[in-house]
Amino acid sequence: MNLPLTIKETQEGLKSKKFSAVELVDTYLEKIKKYNDEYKIFLTINEEGAYKKAKEIDNSDFTLPLFGVVGSYKDIFLTKGIRTTAGSKILENFIPPYSATIVKKLENAGVISIGKLNCDAFAHGSSGENSDFGTTLNPWNKEYTAGGSSSGSGAALSSGMSLISIGTDTCGSIRLPANYGYLFSLKPTYGAVSRYGVIAMASSLDTVGPLAHTVSDVETVFNVIKGKDYLDATVTEKSINNKNSKFKIGIPKEFFVGGLSKEIEKNIGEVIKIYKNENVEFIDVSLPSTKYGISVYYIIQPAEVSSNLSRFDGIRYGGLRDSFGEEAKRRIMLGSYVLSAGFYDAYYEKAMKVRTIIKNEVDSIFTKVDALIAPVAPTPAFKLGEKTNDPLSMYLTDIYAATANLSGIPAIAIPSGFSDKKLPLGFQLMAPRFGEDILFKLGKIFELATDYKPKVAF
Amino acid sequence: MNKYKIIIGLEVHIEPNTKQKMFCRCQQDHFGKIPNSNTCPICLGLPGALPYINKEAIEKIIKLGLALGSKINNFSRFYRKHYFYPDLPKGYQTSQLDSPFCIGGELLGKKINHIHLEEDAGKLVHETIDGEKVSLIDFNRSGSCLIEIVTEPVFNSVIEVIAFLKELQLIARYLDISNADMEKGSMRLEANISLSLDGKLPNYKVELKNINSFKFLEKAINAEIERQSKALNSGEKLIQETRGYDEIKKTTFSQRTKADSHDYRYFPEADLPPVELDNSEIEKIKLKLVELPEVKRKRFAEKYKLSKEYTEILILDIKRANYFEEAFKLSPNLITSIANLMVNKNLDKDFSEPAGLIRKILELTKVDYANSSDVEESISKVLYENPDVIKSFKDGKGQVIGFLIGQIQKKLNGKGDPRIIQQKLLEKLHE
Numbered sequence: 001m002n003l004p005l006t007i008k009e010t011q012e013g014l015k016s017k018k019f020s021a022v023e024l025v026d027t028y029l030e031k032i033k034k035y036n037d038e039y040k041i042f043l044t045i046n047e048e049g050a051y052k053k054a055k056e057i058d059n060s061d062f063t064l065p066l067f068g069v070v071g072s073y074k075d076i077f078l079t080k081g082i083r084t085t086a087g088s089k090i091l092e093n094f095i096p097p098y099s100a101t102i103v104k105k106l107e108n109a110g111v112i113s114i115g116k117l118n119c120d121a122f123a124h125g126s127s128g129e130n131s132d133f134g135t136t137l138n139p140w141n142k143e144y145t146a147g148g149s150s151s152g153s154g155a156a157l158s159s160g161m162s163l164i165s166i167g168t169d170t171c172g173s174i175r176l177p178a179n180y181g182y183l184f185s186l187k188p189t190y191g192a193v194s195r196y197g198v199i200a201m202a203s204s205l206d207t208v209g210p211l212a213h214t215v216s217d218v219e220t221v222f223n224v225i226k227g228k229d230y231l232d233a234t235v236t237e238k239s240i241n242n243k244n245s246k247f248k249i250g251i252p253k254e255f256f257v258g259g260l261s262k263e264i265e266k267n268i269g270e271v272i273k274i275y276k277n278e279n280v281e282f283i284d285v286s287l288p289s290t291k292y293g294i295s296v297y298y299i300i301q302p303a304e305v306s307s308n309l310s311r312f313d314g315i316r317y318g319g320l321r322d323s324f325g326e327e328a329k330r331r332i333m334l335g336s337y338v339l340s341a342g343f344y345d346a347y348y349e350k351a352m353k354v355r356t357i358i359k360n361e362v363d364s365i366f367t368k369v370d371a372l373i374a375p376v377a378p379t380p381a382f383k384l385g386e387k388t389n390d391p392l393s394m395y396l397t398d399i400y401a402a403t404a405n406l407s408g409i410p411a412i413a414i415p416s417g418f419s420d421k422k423l424p425l426g427f428q429l430m431a432p433r434f435g436e437d438i439l440f441k442l443g444k445i446f447e448l449a450t451d452y453k454p455k456v457a458f
Numbered sequence: 459m460n461k462y463k464i465i466i467g468l469e470v471h472i473e474p475n476t477k478q479k480m481f482c483r484c485q486q487d488h489f490g491k492i493p494n495s496n497t498c499p500i501c502l503g504l505p506g507a508l509p510y511i512n513k514e515a516i517e518k519i520i521k522l523g524l525a526l527g528s529k530i531n532n533f534s535r536f537y538r539k540h541y542f543y544p545d546l547p548k549g550y551q552t553s554q555l556d557s558p559f560c561i562g563g564e565l566l567g568k569k570i571n572h573i574h575l576e577e578d579a580g581k582l583v584h585e586t587i588d589g590e591k592v593s594l595i596d597f598n599r600s601g602s603c604l605i606e607i608v609t610e611p612v613f614n615s616v617i618e619v620i621a622f623l624k625e626l627q628l629i630a631r632y633l634d635i636s637n638a639d640m641e642k643g644s645m646r647l648e649a650n651i652s653l654s655l656d657g658k659l660p661n662y663k664v665e666l667k668n669i670n671s672f673k674f675l676e677k678a679i680n681a682e683i684e685r686q687s688k689a690l691n692s693g694e695k696l697i698q699e700t701r702g703y704d705e706i707k708k709t710t711f712s713q714r715t716k717a718d719s720h721d722y723r724y725f726p727e728a729d730l731p732p733v734e735l736d737n738s739e740i741e742k743i744k745l746k747l748v749e750l751p752e753v754k755r756k757r758f759a760e761k762y763k764l765s766k767e768y769t770e771i772l773i774l775d776i777k778r779a780n781y782f783e784e785a786f787k788l789s790p791n792l793i794t795s796i797a798n799l800m801v802n803k804n805l806d807k808d809f810s811e812p813a814g815l816i817r818k819i820l821e822l823t824k825v826d827y828a829n830s831s832d833v834e835e836s837i838s839k840v841l842y843e844n845p846d847v848i849k850s851f852k853d854g855k856g857q858v859i860g861f862l863i864g865q866i867q868k869k870l871n872g873k874g875d876p877r878i879i880q881q882k883l884l885e886k887l888h889e
């Protein structure tokens with residue numbers, strides 16, 4: 001059978017008995033078994049659980065919002081009874097006694113959980129190369145990175161191994177793999193989706209969001225996973241009701257200078273033209289402090305990482321601390337340093353002040369525009385191995401991502417074409433906190449205007 | 459006597475009697491439970507688990523702060539305090555630093571620095587199993603609520619410390635915050651002890667840890683004062699350190715010196731939004747306060763004219779104090795009997811309602827003693843019938859009194875009040 005690439009197609013097929021949920025699972029598993037050894041997309045396959053759920057779906061009345069949707073999770077989401085590694089050897093044999101809130105919500109909504117996805121160990125990375133279980137290859141071209149840290153979350157979709165996937169975004173980790181995989185993805189507002197049961201990277205920056213082949217699929221999944229669970233105290237329930245029929249998008253000049261590849265600059269130029277044809281207005285804006293974003297991020301994030309990783313002491317579960325990878329060790333050291341007595345004020349405290357400035361700048365821009373447009377990354381997917389010996393240049397991959405995480409605003413990654421080397425291209429839109437609805441509307445305008453069709457690499 | 463001025467500051471931990479732990483839904487009461495039966499992903503610090511604040515604990519700490527005259531912060535937040543210990547599952551303790559719930563305050567004239575909320579750690583149990591020495595961890599207590607009261611260094615004697623702790627315990631009980639029982643671990647103490655020649659705070663302090671009973675408290679602090687004064691007398695320089703008390707050797711011993719002290723790497727807990735309390739919420743909590751022991755003490759002394767000892771015994775338990783007042787309202791003229799029977803006989807324990815106690819008192823006082831003319835008549839008769847015995851008495855044989863009282867009671871059919879008989883009999887004999 002031909003795999004459906006949208007929730008609508010899937011559910012219509014199930015309703016009309018074109019295929020059963022069990023047959024869907026057969027097809028996905030077939031693909032996983034065929035390619036996974038080479039592409040290293042799944043770390044654990046939930047064959048038994050998937051079939052059990054599929055049978056339930058086949059016997060159901062097809063009323064759940066996500067019935068029959070085959071989904072997979074970055075291996076940073078705890079799944080009760082199913083191994084959860086965070087991509088690290090430390091948790092190689094960790095079987096969680098409970099499931100993350102989003103896993104429960106999705107399964108209750110009818111999702112068939114097919115497995116756990118590869119990622120950079122503890123989500124530290126932009127290329128998937130920091131996984132202790134091998135690097136995920138990009139299905140569009142296996143010499144290239146699939147993007148990180150949710151490397152499997154992007155590749156699972158662009159290879160047709162799963163219909164939707166969930167990733168985490170601390171500084172671009174959902175948007176980058178979507179961008180390198182010709183996919184849509186949402187990095188929600190900080191506090192819109194529960195982080196309960198998500199192995200923490202940096203608590204004040206971590207967000208949980210979906211990847212899918214269309215805007216409305218991203219939206220549907222987001223609507224299921226958002227909201228309070230009374231387990232994550234940072235979750236709030238708000239939404240901006242934007243009744244605009246005409247949108248105004250800001251082009252922050254700081255995002256279109258320096259290291260941005262010509263190919264991406266040109267592509268986004270075309271995107272802007274398409275939007276303008278759809279009666280969307282663009283104005284130039286400035287976010288002068290965003291240039292400090294990466295510096296601020298690389299103080300706050302390692303500080304929180306060093307704290308969050310201290311529970312992995314090898315006493316109650318997991319391996320010993322010497323099985324942390326190089327990147328985790330680097331961040332633990334950096335983080336411990338910036339938090340230590342005598343340095344706290346100079347680094348952490350100062351970084352938090354700049355973070356507030358960035359946040360204020362972003363907030364004030366949104367009094368003038370509905371959204372901001374920016375690249376997702378400075379270049380299309382880069383070659384595996386290209387940056388592994390240069391952590392700093394790897395960090396700079398996240399230069400356009402940091403603003404949304406530091407200020408807690410939502411961002412959507414949208415596919416917008418292919419490069420000369422046939423690698424996916426894309427852009428991101430950002431909106432005010434809890435302004436996801438604006439992003440969905442703008443995403444749909446783009447889909448319609450370009451007659452977008454979902455694509456998989458194979 | 460000691461030529462040094464004793465300077466002591468206290469850090470008192472109180473386990474409030476909330477239903478649930480500080481950040482999860484496990485039971486706060488962990489006493490006597492099967493090891494690790496009172497746990498969940500949150501208090502076990504499992505990956506992915508997040509803290510969720512217990513509002514009841516906030517209410518309890520604010521009640522305490524209001525009672526002690528602290529300023530209640532409208533904005534408080536939690537911090538992570540990092541250190542490694544096997545019973546601390548997250549590798550950090552969620553505590554507070556620069557914006558605790560309560561700032562300042564005073565008790566018995568002793569200034570309080572602040573009061574904050576934090577979570578407790580688990581417990582290590584050292585055992586020998588199959589001949590092998592092992593350390594086991596029990597997480598039942600892990601993540602339970604703790605209120606920490608930090609005083610200024612304002613205590614100059616152990617007596618002051620004990621008085622302070624007893625009063626704090628009483629307040630915690632009055633406000634239904636905690637039983638604050640040291641022996642059960644629901645009140646724990648760390649004392650920072652220094653000695654000074656000129657009365658100024660010296661450049662060291664010794665943190666005396668794990669003092670877990672009033673009995674050892676006095677001995678431990680005195681042992682440390684003695685150690686410090688001996689050291690200073692012999693010209694030794696004292697250092698900043700943490701010491702414990704050895705109950706057998708009756709001395710303190712060093713646990714940790716400043717050189718290997720922790721850098722806790724505090725930073726704000728991002729998993730918990732700051733707690734914002736507006737004044738109306740604080741006012742609402744204020745309404746839940748009850749009359750504090752010190753106020754009750756004064757009022758009892760004034761209103762009931764009771765002795766200091768009686769007052770203290772009655773107010774030691776707010777339920778008894780209320781009982782006393784209820785009983786008083788029922789029969790104000792019986793106040794002396796009520797106080798007597800409660801203080802000396804604990805009779806309030808036999809009657810759950812004050813009215814029951816009053817009935818008992820009336821019953822007791824209604825005993826139909828023979829009237830005094832009957833008593834006098836019987837005494838005269840007995841003396842008339844026993845001239846020999848009177849002679850023996852006059853010869854110095856005091857023990858015959860008992861015989862005479864017995865004879866008199868016989869004539870009164872046992873209805874005489876023994877005290878009155880004795881009194882009147884002695885009067886007659888000495889006429």
Ligand SMILES: [Zn+2]
Binds near residue numbers: 479483484497502
């Ligand atoms: Zn618990």
